[in-house]
Amino acid sequence: MKDKSNKTEAEYREVVTRCRTLFEKKTIDYGTAWRILRPSSLTDQIFIKASRIRSIQEKGKQKIDEDISNEFVGIINYCIIALIQLQLTEDHPMELQANEVMSLYDKESEKTLSLMMDKNHDYGEAWRLMRVSSITDIILMKIMRTRQIEDNAGKTLVSEGVDANYRDMMNYAVFALILMKDDK
Numbered sequence: 061m062k063d064k065s066n067k068t069e070a071e072y073r074e075v076v077t078r079c080r081t082l083f084e085k086k087t088i089d090y091g092t093a094w095r096i097l098r099p100s101s102l103t104d105q106i107f108i109k110a111s112r113i114r115s116i117q118e119k120g121k122q123k124i125d126e127d128i129s130n131e132f133v134g135i136i137n138y139c140i141i142a143l144i145q146l147q148l149t150e151d152h153p154m155e156l157q158a159n160e161v162m163s164l165y166d167k168e169s170e171k172t173l174s175l176m177m178d179k180n181h182d183y184g185e186a187w188r189l190m191r192v193s194s195i196t197d198i199i200l201m202k203i204m205r206t207r208q209i210e211d212n213a214g215k216t217l218v219s220e221g222v223d224a225n226y227r228d229m230m231n232y233a234v235f236a237l238i239l240m241k242d243d244k
Contacts, residue, residue, distance in 0.1 A: 064185055065177065065180070065181070068185065071238045071241075072173055072176065072234055072238070073173070075234045075237045076169050076234065078133065078237075079133050079137050079140075080162075080165060082133060082137065083137045083165060084158070084165075087158050088158060091155055092154065092155055092161060094141050094145075095145070095148075095152075095154045095155070097145070099210065100207075100210045102138055102141055102145065103203060103206050103207055103210060105134075105138050106135050106138045106139065106142075106199075106203055106229060107200075107203045109131045109134045109135045110131070110135060110200050110203060112128070113131045113132070113196050114193075114197070114200065117193050117196060129240055132233040132234075132237050132240075133233075133237070135199065135229060136230050136233045136234060139172075139229050139230035139233070140165055140168050140172075142226045143168040143171075143172075143223060143227070144164045144165070144168060146222070146223055146226075147164070147168075171227070172227045172230050172231060175227050176234070179231075187232075187239075188239070190235070190239070192236050192239055192240060195232050195233075195235055195236045195239070196236070198232055199229050199232050199233065202225045202229045202232070203225075203229065205219070205225055206222050206229075209221065209222050209225070210222065
């Protein structure tokens, strides 16, 4: 199991590095304009990305020449933005320095990697046998759960909070990108 675990961690880090590089470039271009977004708006952005993926998967074709892998990258980056937003208070400035943002990005991606490694240990890499279309559906389900929690003002009776759902969505998006790379 150790060898599989090391391979998965390396593949995971490769995907997150790709996402981080894009995020850093966009931070340089746009600053932290995303700070204006409420968590519910970020959930809706993730929904748009996942909906496009599912639509393309169901139709079998697309009219906009942008690979669905870019949508999974967007899901990952929006999940990290949401996790950062949940940590920041209203006292934080809207515009953050790029180095501070990237430090927060790294912190949240490492926490999410740690969660993935723990779950991967228990589930025995079952995700590797999944279809990318099933992963898309699970992400959409997690979005619906997150929306319900948001509509309930964050209150749950027995469920984890929105942060856990963002981490799961991110991990599933990483899995999809790993599987798509393996298929090529």
